[in-house]
Amino acid sequence: MLALALALAALVIIAITFRGLVFLTLPLAIAALVLGIVGGRSAKGGGDYAMAMVGIVLAGVALLLSLLALAATILISRDYNVYDISSHVPAEMSNES
Numbered sequence: 001m002l003a004l005a006l007a008l009a010a011l012v013i014i015a016i017t018f019r020g021l022v023f024l025t026l027p028l029a030i031a032a033l034v035l036g037i038v039g040g041r042s043a044k045g046g047g048d049y050a051m052a053m054v055g056i057v058l059a060g061v062a063l064l065l066s067l068l069a070l071a072a073t074i075l076i077s078r079d080y081n082v083y084d085i086s087s088h089v090p091a092e093m094s095n096e097s
Contacts, residue, residue: 003036003055010062014069022073026066032059 010028013021036055043049 001039001051003032003034003039003059004051006032006035007055007058007062010066011058014062014065022066022069025062026070029059029062029066033063 006028010025010032013025013028032055036052036059040049040052040056043052
């Protein structure tokens with residue numbers, strides 16, 4: 001049950017902000033995957049096993065989306081220099097000729 005909740009939480013956070021909270025969604029997805037596997041092994045069958053499998057599938061989707069969001073964050077911010085003020089000012093507003 002906890003794996004399903006963590007996976008859903010990670011997917012909701014990814015849906016709301018794709019890149020913003022990737023450092024929160026990645027651990028949530030990993031924890032959901034681990035707990036889903038542990039829950040699937042200890043399930044007696046029936047509904048508990050099915051819920052664990054759904055948690056594993058959703059955790060896998062959340063993990064994949066989190067890794068894509070992390071890659072997007074790294075690629076986008078690779079050329080961004082926080083300390084260079086000219087990168088923050090649009091070209092038409094700069095005083096440079």
